[in-house]
Amino acid sequence: MTSIGARLPRKEDPRILAGKGRYVDDLTVPHMVHASFVRSPFAHADITSVDLAGARETPGVVASYSGSESAAGMPLIPTAAADWAPPRTPLTGDRVLYVGEPVAMVLASDPRTAVNGAERVDVDYEPLPHVLDPWEALSPGAPLVHPDRGTNKIGEIHKVIGDPDDAFARAHHVVSRRLTVQRISASPMEPRAILAVPEPSTGHLTVWLSCQGPHTLRTWLAHIFELDESKLRIVAPDVGGGFGSKLNLYSDELAVIWAALELGVPVKWVETRTENFTAGVHARDQIHDAELALDSRGKILALRSHFVGDLGAYFHFFTPVVPDLTIDTLTGNYDIPSVDIKLEKVFTNKMSIEALRGSGRAEATFVQERLIEEAARELGIDPVEMRLRNLVAPDQLPYRTPFGLTYTGGDYPALLERAAELVGYQAVRTRQAEARKVGRHIGVGFATYNLLCGFSPSGHDWNPMKFFPGHESTLIRVDPQGKAVVYSGLCPQGQGSDTVVAQIVADQLQIPFDHITVTHGDTETIPFGGGTHGSRGAVVGGHAALVAAERVVEKARQVAAAMLEAAAQDIAYEDGVFTVVGSPETAVSWHEVAEEAHFLKRCGPMFEPGLEATAFYDPPDVNFAFGANAAVVEVDTETGKVKILDFVSVDDYGVGINPGIVDGQIHGGIAQGIGQALYEQVSHDESGQVPSASFSAYLLPSAMEVPRLTLDNMVSPSDTPLGVRGVGESGTLASPPAIANAVADALAPFGVRIDRTPLRPDVVWELMHPE
Amino acid sequence: MKVSVVVNGAGHVVDCHPSTLLVHLLREELQLTGTHVGCDTSSCGACTVILDGAAVKSCTVLAGQADGREIETVEGLGPDGRLGPLQRAFAEHFALQCGFCTSGFLMAATALLRENPEPSESEVRKALEGNLCRCTGYQHIVDAVLSDPTGSGQP
Ligand code: FES
Ligand code: FES
Numbered sequence: 064m065t066s067i068g069a070r071l072p073r074k075e076d077p078r079i080l081a082g083k084g085r086y087v088d089d090l091t092v093p094h095m096v097h098a099s100f101v102r103s104p105f106a107h108a109d110i111t112s113v114d115l116a117g118a119r120e121t122p123g124v125v126a127s128y129s130g131s132e133s134a135a136g137m138p139l140i141p142t143a144a145a146d147w148a149p150p151r152t153p154l155t156g157d158r159v160l161y162v163g164e165p166v167a168m169v170l171a172s173d174p175r176t177a178v179n180g181a182e183r184v185d186v187d188y189e190p191l192p193h194v195l196d197p198w199e200a201l202s203p204g205a206p207l208v209h210p211d212r213g214t215n216k217i218g219e220i221h222k223v224i225g226d227p228d229d230a231f232a233r234a235h236h237v238v239s240r241r242l243t244v245q246r247i248s249a250s251p252m253e254p255r256a257i258l259a260v261p262e263p264s265t266g267h268l269t270v271w272l273s274c275q276g277p278h279t280l281r282t283w284l285a286h287i288f289e290l291d292e293s294k295l296r297i298v299a300p301d302v303g304g305g306f307g308s309k310l311n312l313y314s315d316e317l318a319v320i321w322a323a324l325e326l327g328v329p330v331k332w333v334e335t336r337t338e339n340f341t342a343g344v345h346a347r348d349q350i351h352d353a354e355l356a357l358d359s360r361g362k363i364l365a366l367r368s369h370f371v372g373d374l375g376a377y378f379h380f381f382t383p384v385v386p387d388l389t390i391d392t393l394t395g396n397y398d399i400p401s402v403d404i405k406l407e408k409v410f411t412n413k414m415s416i417e418a419l420r421g422s423g424r425a426e427a428t429f430v431q432e433r434l435i436e437e438a439a440r441e442l443g444i445d446p447v448e449m450r451l452r453n454l455v456a457p458d459q460l461p462y463r464t465p466f467g468l469t470y471t472g473g474d475y476p477a478l479l480e481r482a483a484e485l486v487g488y489q490a491v492r493t494r495q496a497e498a499r500k501v502g503r504h505i506g507v508g509f510a511t512y513n514l515l516c517g518f519s520p521s522g523h524d525w526n527p528m529k530f531f532p533g534h535e536s537t538l539i540r541v542d543p544q545g546k547a548v549v550y551s552g553l554c555p556q557g558q559g560s561d562t563v564v565a566q567i568v569a570d571q572l573q574i575p576f577d578h579i580t581v582t583h584g585d586t587e588t589i590p591f592g593g594g595t596h597g598s599r600g601a602v603v604g605g606h607a608a609l610v611a612a613e614r615v616v617e618k619a620r621q622v623a624a625a626m627l628e629a630a631a632q633d634i635a636y637e638d639g640v641f642t643v644v645g646s647p648e649t650a651v652s653w654h655e656v657a658e659e660a661h662f663l664k665r666c667g668p669m670f671e672p673g674l675e676a677t678a679f680y681d682p683p684d685v686n687f688a689f690g691a692n693a694a695v696v697e698v699d700t701e702t703g704k705v706k707i708l709d710f711v712s713v714d715d716y717g718v719g720i721n722p723g724i725v726d727g728q729i730h731g732g733i734a735q736g737i738g739q740a741l742y743e744q745v746s747h748d749e750s751g752q753v754p755s756a757s758f759s760a761y762l763l764p765s766a767m768e769v770p771r772l773t774l775d776n777m778v779s780p781s782d783t784p785l786g787v788r789g790v791g792e793s794g795t796l797a798s799p800p801a802i803a804n805a806v807a808d809a810l811a812p813f814g815v816r817i818d819r820t821p822l823r824p825d826v827v828w829e830l831m832h833p834e
Numbered sequence: 835m836k837v838s839v840v841v842n843g844a845g846h847v848v849d850c851h852p853s854t855l856l857v858h859l860l861r862e863e864l865q866l867t868g869t870h871v872g873c874d875t876s877s878c879g880a881c882t883v884i885l886d887g888a889a890v891k892s893c894t895v896l897a898g899q900a901d902g903r904e905i906e907t908v909e910g911l912g913p914d915g916r917l918g919p920l921q922r923a924f925a926e927h928f929a930l931q932c933g934f935c936t937s938g939f940l941m942a943a944t945a946l947l948r949e950n951p952e953p954s955e956s957e958v959r960k961a962l963e964g965n966l967c968r969c970t971g972y973q974h975i976v977d978a979v980l981s982d983p984t985g986s987g988q989p
Pocket of ligand 2 (some may be wrong): 252303931933934966967968969
C-alpha cells in the first residue's frame with residue numbers, strides 16, 4: 064500500500080464544500096464586541112488631537128481608544144528579524160508614518176455600529192513632508208521617516224565575490240538595465256481576522272487568528288504583552304489564504320488583543336478589503352541597476368546589481384531581511400563566477416514590505432532572467448541557446464554558488480529544453496513571422512528558476528529570526544482501534560498539508576488513509592510549530608510526520624514483540640501485520656497491537672502503555688526546487704493589451720506526494736506571477752494615498768486572464784528521506800520574467816525596453832508611444 | 835423592517851435594519867456562514883448566492899430587496915446535507931485550496947450549468963469571471979465545472 068504519489072482527495076474538502084468551513088469571521092462567542100479602526104489619511108503627519116466624544120455618544124459603542132490617550136499603556140512591537148525596530152505601538156500616539164496606520168479604535172455591539180462610531184472620531188493632523196521614492200529617500204535633505212536616526216537608510220549589504228571588476232573590464236559585451244519589481248499585495252481572499260477571548264477569572268486568553276503559524280505568534284504575544292505563555296492559546300481555524308501576509312501580529316491585531324485584555328470581553332475584528340490594501344503588508348518593491356559581463360560567445364563572466372529595497376515605514380515580522388534573500392539567489396541556475404551585489408534598504412512613508420510567496424527570490428529571478436534575455440538579444444544569440452550556454456550543467460553538480468549555496472540533483476538544461484519542446488518553440492517562431500506580416504505581434508519568452516526553500520535549519524544563515532523555529536513537530540497518537548490522529552505543527556492556508564501529512568503517515572503505519580485524521584493550528588493541542596511558509600510544508604513538516612510515524616511503528620513493534628514472545632528486532636511489519644521473522648504464521652495485526660498497547664490484557668506490563676510518538680525535525684539544510692517556464696503572448700499594439708496564448712511550466716520539485724495538490728500549488732503560483740507580470744501594483748499617489756486599495760483598482764487575474772496552463776515535471780529526489788524538495792512558491796518565480804520576456808520578444812521590432820512590471824495596457828501603450 | 839425569505843427551501847421571517855445586506859442577513863441572522871465576504875467593492879464574488887434562479891453577489895443586494903424571494907446558498911446545494919455532484923466534482927478535481935472563494939464559485943457554476951448544461955471552456959471561464967480565487971489559478975475549478983458533474987451531457 065503506498066499513499067505517497069497518489070492523487071488522494073483532500074481531507075478538508077467535504078467540510079468546506081458543504082459550507083461548513085470555519086473561518087474566524089464565522090465564529091461568535093457570547094458578549095463579543097466588534098472593533099473598527101480610525102486610520103491615518105496622511106503619509107506623514109503629527110497627530111495634534113484625537114476627539115473620541117462623537118464615538119462615545121454613538122448608541123451601541125462600548126469603548127473607544129486613541130493611541131494618544133492609551134500609548135503609555137501600550138507595548139512596543141519588535142521585529143523578529145533584527146535587534147532594533149522603529150518604535151511602533153498598536154495604536155499610534157503622536158505621529159503617523161503611512162496612510163492606513165491605526166490611530167484610534169472603536170468597539171461596539173455590532174460591526175456596523177463600530178464603523179459608524181469610528182467615523183465620528185475627530186482627529187486633527189499637522190501634515191509633514193513625506194517621502195515615497197526610495198532614491199529620493201536616500202538623497203540629502205529628504206524628509207526623514209525616523210528623524211532620530213538621521214537618515215532613511217536602514218543598512219547596506221555589499222557582497223563582492225570572485226573578480227567582478229576584472230570581468231567587466233575584459234568583457235566582450237556588457238548589458239545594463241535598471242529593472243524594477245513593483246510593490247504588490249498578497250491579497251488572500253480572506254482578509255485578516257481576529258477574535259480575542261479573555262478569561263479574566265483565570266488570566267487565560269484565547270486568540271482565534273487568521274494566521275500562518277500560531278506558536279511563533281504565541282511566543283511573540285507573550286513577549287510583547289509580558290504575559291505567561293502557558294495561559295495563551297492561539298488557534299488558526301480555517302485560513303482563507305495567507306501567502307506570507309499572515310505571518311505577522313499586526314498593530315491593529317495587537318490593539319484588538321490589548322482591548323480584550325483591558326475590557327475583559329471578547330473582541331472581534333475583521334479587516335475590510337480596503338484596509339487590507341493599506342494596513343496589510345506589501346511586498347517586493349526593489350529597483351536594480353544590474354549588468355552582466357559577457358564573453359563573445361555569450362558566457363556570463365560576472366553579474367553586478369546595486370539595488371535598493373523600499374521597506375516602508377516600520378518593520379513587521381521579516382521586513383528587514385526580505386530583500387536579503389534576493390542577494391544570494393541572484394545567480395539562480397546560472398554558472399556565474401563573479402558577482403558584485405549591493406543592497407541598500409530604505410525607509411519611506413509607506414506600509415511595510417513583508418514576505419510574499421516567492422519573496423526575495425522572485426525579484427532575483429526577474430532581474431537575472433530579464434538581463435539574460437536582453438543579453439541574448441544584444442549578442443544575437445537565441446534566448447534558449449543563451450541560457451543553455453550558462454546554466455549549471457548536470458556534471459557540475461553538486462555545484463557551489465558564489466554565495467556558498469550548494470545545489471544537488473536536477474538537470475536544469477533538460478528542464479528548459481522540455482519547456483521549449485512543449486511550447487513548440489520552432490513552430491511559435493514560424494507563427495510569429497507569419498503574424499508579423501499581417502501586423503500582429505506574437506512573442507515567446509523563457510525563464511528558469513531555482514527556489515531556495517524549506518526554511519530553515521536552526522542556526523543556518525537563512526534563519527536569523529528570533530523566536531522563529533526552523534524545525535517542525537508532529538505528534539501521532541494511535542487509538543485502541545488502530546486509527547491515528549496526527550497533530551502537525553504546520554498551519555496550512557489552503558496548501559492541503561493535512562492530506563500530504565496523512566499520506567506520509569499512512570505509508571509508515573500501513574493503515575488506510577481514511578483511518579488518519581490530521582489536526583493543526585492550535586497551540587493547545589499541537590506540540591509546537593513553525594507553521595506554513597517558505598515552501599516548507601512537505602520538506603520540513605512532512606519529515607516531522609515521517610519521523611514521528613517511524614517512532615510509532617517502533618513502539619508498535621515492541622508491543623508486537625511482547626505479544627508474540629519474540630525480540631523486537633525479530634519482528635517484521637508488512638501490510639499491517641507484525642510477524643516473527645522466519646515464522647510468518649506467528650502474527651498479530653496492527654489493530655490487535657493498538658488495542659494491546661492500551662489495555663495490556665494479553666501480556667501484562669511488559670512495555671510502557673500507549674501508542675504515540677512526537678518528533679521534532681530540524682532539516683539538515685535548506686532545499687532547492689527548480690524548473691523552467693515558457694510563455695507565448697500576443698500584444699495588441701493598438702491598445703497595449705497583452706494576451707497570454709500559451710504557458711508551459713516544467714518543474715522539478717523532487718518527489719511529489721499528491722499530484723493534485725502539487726499541480727494546484729504550481730497553478731496558483733503562476734496565476735500570482737501573471738498578476739505580477741501584467742496587472743498588479745500597489746500604487747501611491749503624490750500624497751501617499753493608495754488609489755489601488757480595492758479589487759476594482761488592484762486587478763487580480765480572473766479565470767479570463769489565466770490561460771490553461773501546461774505542466775510537466777521531472778523528478779530528481781532531494782537528499783532527504785522523502786525525496787521532496789518544495790513547491791509552494793515555485794510558480795511565482797519564473798512566470799513574471801517569462802511573460803515580460805515574451806512581451807519584449809513580441810515588441811522587439813519596435814525597440815521597446817521592458818524594464819518593469821506590471822505590463823498593463825496603459826503601460827505598454829506608453830512604451831509604444833514614448834512622446 | 836420584516837423580511838421574509840425562503841432560503842434553501844425553508845421560510846424565514848427576519849427583523850432587520852433597512853440597511854442590512856443580504857449577505858449579512860444570511861451570515862448573521864440565519865448563521866449560514868458558508869457564504870463569505872471578501873471585499874467591499876462588489877468585486878470578488880465570494881458572496882455569490884442564487885436569487886430566484888440567478889447568481890448574484892449577495893453583498894450588492896439589500897435584505898429588503900430579497901423580501902418574498904427564494905435564495906439558494908452553498909448549504910443547500912447537496913441533498914440532505916450530503917455533497918451534490920458539483921461539490922463532489924470540486925473535490926475530485928482539487929478545485930479548492932483555502933476554500934474561501936469556493937462557495938461563490940459553486941453557486942456561480944450551479945447557475946451556469948442549469949442554464950447551459952454543456953458549456954465550453956470559454957463559456958465556463960466567462961461565467962466565472964466575476965469570482966476571484968487567489969489560490970488555484972482557476973484551472974482545477976474550470977476542470978470541475980467542465981467534468982459534466984450532473985451527467986446531463988450523457989447520451
Ligand atoms: S463580498 Fe466581494 S463581491 Fe460580495
Ligand atoms: S481557494 Fe483560496 S481563494 Fe480560491
